Amino acid sequence: MEIRIFFTILLSTILINNYVLSRNLGICPFLGVSKRLDSALGMGLAVIFVMTLTSFITHPLYKYVLVEYNITYLITIVFILVIAALVQLVEMVIRKISPVLYQALGIFLPLITANCAVLGVALLNISSGFPDPNVDLGLLKSVVQGFGSGVGFTLALLIMAGIRERLELADVPENLKGVPITFLTAGLLALAFYGFSGMRI
Amino acid sequence: MLTTTLFLLGLGFGSAVMLAIASKVFYVWEDPKVAVVEETLLGANCGGCGYPGCSAAAAALVAGKAGANVCVAGGYEVALKIAAIMGQEVELKEPEIAYSSCRYNLVEADTRFIYSGVHDCRAAALYGGGPKECPIGCIGMGTCYRACPFGAISMSDYGLPVFDRKKCRSCGICVEVCPKDIIYLSSTTTRMTGDFRTDECTTPCQRACPSGINIPAYIRQISMGNYEEAIRIIKERCPLPLIVGRICPAPCEMDCRRTLVDQSVGINSLKRFVADYEMESGKRIYPFRAPENDKRVAVIGGGAQGLSAAYYLACLGHKPTIFESAGRLGGILRYVIPESRLPEKVVDWEIEGVLAAGAEAKTGKTIGKDFTINSLLRDGYGAVAFATGGIDSRQIMHGRGDVVQSIPGIYTLIDFLTVFSRQENFRTGGTVYIFGGGNSTLEAARICSGKGGKKITIIYPFKKQDMVSRGIKVDAAGREGIQFLFETVICGISGTGEELTGLSLIKEDCSVEEVAADTLIAATGRISDLIFVRPGNEDSRPDAWTTLASYAMNPDNRYDDIFNLNENGVFNDNLAVIRSIAKGRRMVRALHLFLNGKELEPQINQIKKWMKILNTKNIRGVNTNKRNIMQSNLTAASYCDPDVLFNSMEIGSGFSEGAATQEAGRCLDCGLVCYKKSAS
Numbered sequence: 001m002e003i004r005i006f007f008t009i010l011l012s013t014i015l016i017n018n019y020v021l022s023r024n025l026g027i028c029p030f031l032g033v034s035k036r037l038d039s040a041l042g043m044g045l046a047v048i049f050v051m052t053l054t055s056f057i058t059h060p061l062y063k064y065v066l067v068e069y070n071i072t073y074l075i076t077i078v079f080i081l082v083i084a085a086l087v088q089l090v091e092m093v094i095r096k097i098s099p100v101l102y103q104a105l106g107i108f109l110p111l112i113t114a115n116c117a118v119l120g121v122a123l124l125n126i127s128s129g130f131p132d133p134n135v136d137l138g139l140l141k142s143v144v145q146g147f148g149s150g151v152g153f154t155l156a157l158l159i160m161a162g163i164r165e166r167l168e169l170a171d172v173p174e175n176l177k178g179v180p181i182t183f184l185t186a187g188l189l190a191l192a193f194y195g196f197s198g199m200r201i
Numbered sequence: 202m203l204t205t206t207l208f209l210l211g212l213g214f215g216s217a218v219m220l221a222i223a224s225k226v227f228y229v230w231e232d233p234k235v236a237v238v239e240e241t242l243l244g245a246n247c248g249g250c251g252y253p254g255c256s257a258a259a260a261a262l263v264a265g266k267a268g269a270n271v272c273v274a275g276g277y278e279v280a281l282k283i284a285a286i287m288g289q290e291v292e293l294k295e296p297e298i299a300y301s302s303c304r305y306n307l308v309e310a311d312t313r314f315i316y317s318g319v320h321d322c323r324a325a326a327l328y329g330g331g332p333k334e335c336p337i338g339c340i341g342m343g344t345c346y347r348a349c350p351f352g353a354i355s356m357s358d359y360g361l362p363v364f365d366r367k368k369c370r371s372c373g374i375c376v377e378v379c380p381k382d383i384i385y386l387s388s389t390t391t392r393m394t395g396d397f398r399t400d401e402c403t404t405p406c407q408r409a410c411p412s413g414i415n416i417p418a419y420i421r422q423i424s425m426g427n428y429e430e431a432i433r434i435i436k437e438r439c440p441l442p443l444i445v446g447r448i449c450p451a452p453c454e455m456d457c458r459r460t461l462v463d464q465s466v467g468i469n470s471l472k473r474f475v476a477d478y479e480m481e482s483g484k485r486i487y488p489f490r491a492p493e494n495d496k497r498v499a500v501i502g503g504g505a506q507g508l509s510a511a512y513y514l515a516c517l518g519h520k521p522t523i524f525e526s527a528g529r530l531g532g533i534l535r536y537v538i539p540e541s542r543l544p545e546k547v548v549d550w551e552i553e554g555v556l557a558a559g560a561e562a563k564t565g566k567t568i569g570k571d572f573t574i575n576s577l578l579r580d581g582y583g584a585v586a587f588a589t590g591g592i593d594s595r596q597i598m599h600g601r602g603d604v605v606q607s608i609p610g611i612y613t614l615i616d617f618l619t620v621f622s623r624q625e626n627f628r629t630g631g632t633v634y635i636f637g638g639g640n641s642t643l644e645a646a647r648i649c650s651g652k653g654g655k656k657i658t659i660i661y662p663f664k665k666q667d668m669v670s671r672g673i674k675v676d677a678a679g680r681e682g683i684q685f686l687f688e689t690v691i692c693g694i695s696g697t698g699e700e701l702t703g704l705s706l707i708k709e710d711c712s713v714e715e716v717a718a719d720t721l722i723a724a725t726g727r728i729s730d731l732i733f734v735r736p737g738n739e740d741s742r743p744d745a746w747t748t749l750a751s752y753a754m755n756p757d758n759r760y761d762d763i764f765n766l767n768e769n770g771v772f773n774d775n776l777a778v779i780r781s782i783a784k785g786r787r788m789v790r791a792l793h794l795f796l797n798g799k800e801l802e803p804q805i806n807q808i809k810k811w812m813k814i815l816n817t818k819n820i821r822g823v824n825t826n827k828r829n830i831m832q833s834n835l836t837a838a839s840y841c842d843p844d845v846l847f848n849s850m851e852i853g854s855g856f857s858e859g860a861a862t863q864e865a866g867r868c869l870d871c872g873l874v875c876y877k878k879s880a881s
Contacts, residue, residue, distance in 0.1 A: 071205055078212060085216035089223050096227035171319045 006144050011199075013148030019117045020156040021186075021193040026117030030157060031182055033108070040161035044154025046108040048147060051121045053090065054083050055146025058122040059139050079122045087113045121149045159189060234263045234286060241282045243275050250274075262287065273297075274351070274370035295491065297371045297386035299353070299364050301379075302402040303339035305875040306360035310338055326380035335874050336815065337383045337400055345375035345384060389489035392437050393513055394790035398806040404871040405816060406453035406468060408808065412783035414438040416453055416468055417870050423471055424865035429486055431475045437488040439782055440512035441505065441551045443480060444534055446473025447543050447853070450777050458871050461820045464828040466868045467856075474861040480550050485557060491518035493559070496796045499524060499582040500560075501568050501607070504532020505778045507588035508555045509785030510792075515559035517793050522582070523560055526567040532590070534778065544851050569605040574733045575698050575744055583796050584749065585733040586788055590781045607728070610701025611694070614724040617645055628653040630719020634704060636660045636691060637724025638668040643675070645722050646683045654720070658684040660691060660706065691763055694721070695736065695747035702745075730784060731763060732791060749795055817874045829864045831855060 019025045026047075033043040058079055066072045091109040095102045112118055125142040137145065163185055172181050239259035250271045252258040261267040262283065270280040276296070311334035316325050322344040325331045331340045341360040353368035354375060362375075362384075375384045383400050397403045397413050406416045415434050422431035435442045449469050457465035479486055496519045500507045503525030514521040529535060530552045534543065556562060566572065577585050587607070606612070610630060612621060614637060621627045622645070633654040635646050638661040646657050659678075661668060665687050668675060679685065686706070692713065693705030704718045732749040748763060775781045794801050808814065832854045856864065869876040 069204055069208065071208060074205060074209065077209070081209075081212055081216060085220060088220055092220075092223050092227040095229050169319060169321055169324050 005141070009141060009144050010148040010151070013145055014152040014155060015193070015196045016199055018152040018156055018193050018196075019120060019149050020153055021190040022197070023120065024190075025120040026115055026153060027186075029111060029115065029117075030153075030160060031179075031186065033111070034157050034160040034164055034182075037158065037161045037165060039108075040157045041154070043108045043111070044150070044157045047112060047115075047117070047153045047157075048150030050083075050087055050090070050109070050112055050115075050118055051146040051150035051153070052143060053086065053146075054118055054122050055125055055142045056139070057082060057086060059125055059137070059142040062126050075123065075126065076119070079119055083118055083122065084113045117149070117153060121146050156189070156193075160186065163189075232263045235259050237286055238262050238283055241275075241279060241286065242272050243279065274372045276370065295388050295390055296369070297388040297391070298366050298369045299345075299371070299373075299375050299384055300387040301339055301345075301362060301364070301384045303335075303337070303361060303383060303872070304402065304870070305338070305872055306341055307332060308360070309878070310335060310872075310875050323378075323380045331381065335402075335872065337381060337402060337873065338875075339383060340381065344378055344380070348374050348378040350374060389437065390491070390517060390793070393488060393516065394786070394793055395804050395807070396787075397808045398804075399808055399812070399814075400806055401808075402872040402875075403808065403814065404873075405456040405458055406871075408814065409452045409456035410438075411452070411777070411780045412438045412786055414453075414472075417868060419475070420466065420468070420471055420865045420868040421870060423475060423861060424868070426862070428475050428478045432479050432486045433488050435472060435475065436486065438786065439779065440509055440555065440786075441778070441782060442472050442476035443547045443551050444505070444543060445779050445782065446470070446476045447547065447851075448538060449779050452777075458817075458820060458869055458876060459823075459867065461818060462823045463825040467828055467831075467864045470829075470831055470856055471861060471864055473853075474856040474858075477855050480547075485554050487516060487558060489516055490558075491516065493520075494518045496520065497522065497582045498792060498796070499577045499585045501585065501587050502532065502589040503527070503530035503562060503564065504588070504590050505534055505781040506590035506775070506785040506788075507532070508552065508560075509782040510586055510588050510788050511560035511785075512555045512558055513786055513789040514792060515555070517789070519793070519796060521560045523562045524566045524568060524572070525562065525564045528564055530562055530564060541852050567605055568607045573699055574608065574696075574746055578733070578735055578746055579744070583734070584792055585746075586792060587728070587731045587733075588785055588788065589728075590730075590775045590784065608694070608701075608731070609696055609699050610719060611721045611723065611728060613728060614641055614645055614722055617722050618648075622648045622652070630701070631655040632716075632718050633657045633720045633722065634660055634691075634716075634718050635722045635724070637722075638663070639724060640669060640674070642724055643678050643683075646678060647681070649720070649722070650681070650683070656684070657682070658686055660686045660689050662688065662690050664688060691721075691723075693748045694731070694763065695745065697742050697746070698744040730788065732788060732795075734795060749791055749801070815873045817876075820869070820876065822878045823869065823876075826867055828867070829856065829860045832857075 013019070017023060020027065020030045029043055029047070034040050061078070061082060062072070062075065066075060066078065087109055091102075094109075125137055125145055164182065167181060167185070176184070235256075236259075239256050242255040242259060244255050250258045250267065250273055252261055252267070252271075255272075258267060258271050262271055272279045272283070273296075312332045313329070313334055314332055316328065316332040318324055318328075320342050322331070322340040322342045325340050325342060330336060331338070333340065339361055341356070341362070343356045343362070345362050346354045346356050350372065351368050351370050353365040353370070354362050355365065357363045371386055373386060376382075376386060385398070385400060397407060404417055407413060410416065415438065419431040419434040422428070422434060432442065439445055446469055449472075451469040453468050454465040457468065459466050498514050498519055498521045500511045500514070500521050500523045503523045507523050507525070508530065511521040511523050523530065525532075527536065531548050534548050535545065568574070572580075574585050589607075614635075618641060629649050629652050631654065633646075633649045633656070635642055635649070635657065637659070642659055646654075646659055649657050665675070665685070675685065686708075688709040690707050691704050692707045694701065695703045695705070701718060701721060704716050704721065706714050706716060708714055733746050734749050736745050736747045775784075790804075791801055834852055834854045871877075
């Protein structure tokens with residue numbers, strides 16, 4: 001039973017409720033770091049890492065601090081602060097411990113300190129329990145949801161990067177070159193992912 | 202309200218303290234020089250240096266992993282600035298210019314289909330490699346031109362890229378971007394020391410030339426009247442064009458594609474024409490002169506091979522010294538070939554040219570008598586190159602009792618049997634290796650056992666059943682204690698002082714084994730083309746020397762042994778002067794890499810003789826036009842006079858300028874499959 005729920009969460013966050021293409025969060029890195037496949041992969045891995053970690057930290061913070069002191073209306077500002085500090089800390093640690101990992105992930109970390117997709121994961125972990133929206137999700141499921149969201153983000157980024165690498169070769173009309181064709185592509189991609197929303201799990 | 206304020210204050214303060222502590226604990230020291238150096242670099246992130254971007258290059262520079270000349274795009278000026286920051290000296294890097302050899306556009310080359318898609322080579326190449334028939338044909342849609350960050354590539358009206366030598370910064374972006382992989386970086390040094398590549402447009406005549414002269418290129422220059430450029434192109438691969446232009450058997454002309462129509466182009470006569478032009482002008486033309494360095498090389502032998510090796514070493518900035526045992530330089534060119542074919546003044550002019558390039562000559566000096574490998578290396582020569590070629594490294598003067606041995610402990614089988622084995626007091630070393638497989642080899646092995654040999658081993662490159670002397674004799678020799686190593690070759694010789702100490706063998710399973718040896722008897726005609734150097738640091742003996750894995754040495758190919766030196770997969774003899782020149786030129790590749798402290802690696806994409814290269818036998822639309830023949834200096838009266846024919850004068854007189862231009866116009870300017878369809 002448990003396993004099945006985790007699978008459902010993963011499938012939901014990766015395909016059906018894809019953060020970029022369904023919820024339209026994290027558009028900035030989606031458009032910014034999707035020119036080349038290898039940098040898109042690095043960015044995606046960094047996002048997976050940060051989203052998982054964020055879910056792990058913010059859930060107990062909410063449950064045991066904000067709710068206890070009855071200051072849940074501070075949730076947004078507190079989460080931003082915590083996530084930003086956390087990412088900075090992680091960047092420093094990685095840089096010291098593993099230069100190789102820093103080369104692969106580290107340069108992308110400052111880009112996502114205040115990324116809305118990361119904040120979105122933290123907030124949605126709280127507000128949309130699964131399967132019943134009003135029930136608390138629990139720490140483990142939160143972490144799985146954070147991980148799945150990151151994978152979904154990476155998937156969207158990789159697809160986009162793959163398309164954009166090919167777009168460079170394509171004969172794009174003059175006035176659509178650059179950002180416009182990218183937006184069009186993103187829109188069509190989102191439409192394609194919209195097809196998943198009819199899925200019954 | 203208070204709770205909120207306090208909480209946020211506390212959270213903010215807590216995070217700040219945590220980060221502050223973390224930044225101390227996890228502090229990573231970064232050299233401030235990295236930032237300064239990075240600013241000095243161009244910031245083009247071209248990757249020409251081999252590092253991923255300028256910041257990585259700057260980090261490598263400061264870490265000492267890269268030299269101040271790391272930035273190929275910035276060139277000398279940037280290198281100077283970096284050197285000033287780092288406090289280093291700059292070594293000038295020869296610029297490698299992007300180059301593509303395709304010369305026929307989409308209209309003139311044979312095509313398989315008409316492409317009308319996106320105007321980009323990469324897109325066109327997706328359709329079965331592009332419209333051209335030729336697998337290495339330029340598609341000509343300007344992908345490289347658009348990719349070049351320095352504006353060094355332009356597309357000519359003819360539809361092919363033109364590379365600007367001055368603007369090119371050797372970054373290699375065009376090499377990366379070209380979908381046909383036909384752009385590569387080429388410098389005069391790589392052309393002088395290298396061979397033709399599979400991604401290069403080559404013609405049958407070029408590939409037939411033992412030394413690989415770029416024949417269509419120089420004939421094109423002759424037809425345009427640029428004689429100096431033509432001679433420069435020839436001298437990239439052949440330093441003695443006056444001599445070669447007279448006595449070369451011209452295998453290129455046999456493979457000339459024009460023979461399919463009428464007669465071959467007079468390739469060699471054209472070479473003689475421009476070479477004569479150079480001699481008459483009195484101005485010497487060099488392909489390239491590198492800045493001088495103080496690396497000295499001893500070249501043993503002053504014949505065609507030695508002159509060729511010395512010439513290219515000198516052009517690359519090294520200091521070669523030619524040691525010649527005869528009184529004058531020239532070898533067979535001077536002492537064997539008759540005046541009527543090769544006048545002595547021609548030989549003199551060419552030798553003067555080699556010496557003027559920076560080579561030194563010591564004549565009347567014989568290796569083994571006046572000096573040895575070890576004494577040369579001790580005198581500060583970085584390498585000793587045996588370019589003894591056609592005459593030989595052995596200088597045995599029969600009857601004079603004057604036996605000179607060029608390499609300590611090494612005898613050719615014939616010398617051993619004719620001279621040494623008959624000397625009463627001659628003694629071999631204890632450990633004797635004999636390379637060969639004939640009856641005389643067994644004979645030599647038995648003689649050795651009576652002359653002091655204790656452990657005698659016969660090395661044979663092939664299987665036991667392939668031996669000439671097989672069966673009972675081999676078994677009998679085995680019973681006498683003579684050992685056999687089958688399918689084994691010798692890939693290196695090493696010694697200390699004036700003694701042979703060891704051999705490197707490539708065994709049956711391709712493993713390399715070092716064995717101790719005092720004497721080596723080789724069933725070969727001559728011992729030539731070896732390069733001796735001091736071994737690397739791991740060998741502490743001060744007088745040690747060893748052979749350098751030479752030009753064609755490839756450990757994957759176990760038959761590339763030192764007594765069967767071959768290049769392009771074909772055994773090279775000294776049958777023609779151009780072959781000796783080619784050997785000398787190719788030795789320089791190994792020498793140059795060694796002297797610059799680089800790894801000896803086989804050239805990438807090199808065309809080997811056994812490779813099947815695209816060709817065409819189908820020539821259409823070319824009018825027949827007979828070949829121009831050189832005028833003869835002979836008069837009707839002198840035809841019958843043997844003195845005149847053999848001694849007094851040169852018979853061929855060379856082309857007139859008109860005849861040369863006309864003959865150059867006959868060239869089809871071939872490519873792999875392309876040719877000039879409008880040729881006269």
